[in-house]
Amino acid sequence: MLFADFAAELAKFPEHELVFTFGDTTIGRGYHLTEVLRLTVDAVDCGGAQDHWKETVLQLVDSPAVEGRAPMSAKKVGGILRRSQAMVPLVPDSELVLEFRPVGALAAQRYHVSEIVSGAAGSLRVVTHGARTQCKAAERSGTVCGADKSAGGSSRCCAPRGASGRPRAAVRCCA
Structure with missing residues (x-):
């Protein structure tokens, strides 16, 4: 999913809670959006071909569930993205990537957003697939x-x- 599409979905449902799913794992309700990164990748593959692309990376930290604590709202995450955009211009057509370390994993892993699904009870489920x-x-x-x-x-x-x-x-x- 592109960054602009993600931001547009958040704007449609500002009061909805964002629930991030990573395969079989759903991030805890007390998660924290810890960093927003704008990356420019300039690469050369093993065949000698050059490639260039841009990514917007949202780094999430899983926190223990706190009684009564709700996931971040689309409005709150949208606000963080707007403030980030004012300081470090994010590229609308960049690929949206999430970095997250699931419980039990040794290191953070990268995930691409597949879709956002409006769920029951005012939630937006952010569906991801692992980077390959x-x-x-x-x-x-x-x-x-x-x-x-x-x-x-x-x-x-x-x-x-x-x-x-x-x-x-x-x-x-x-x-």
Whole structure:
């Protein structure tokens, strides 16, 4: 989901409580939005292709449930985003990413927002899916990256492409 779409959904339902779900886990009612980040990613994949994108990251901290404490409202989170926007301009068409460390996990994990569902009793459920790693070069070439040629695989996925689209000298990053 794009940042602008997320902000627009919050504006539609200002009094609704935001409930974040991460797979089978729902963040505790006492969660805290601890940081808003604007990221610009400049990357080179194992096939030598450059890529650029922008992300808006919301970092959430799970807090123990406190009796009577409600999740943050869409209005409150929207206000935090507007104040953040005034200080660090957030990119409307950037991908929205959540960082969160589920109970029992050793480190924070990244999640992408799939959708926001208006739920019962005045809640908005933010549905996420975990970020995945990928070999973009293999996806572009339709090969299995790192596969042994003798097993029918191809290391051509890691060959940077020239202007003609043909592989240049292969790099051995995926082997």
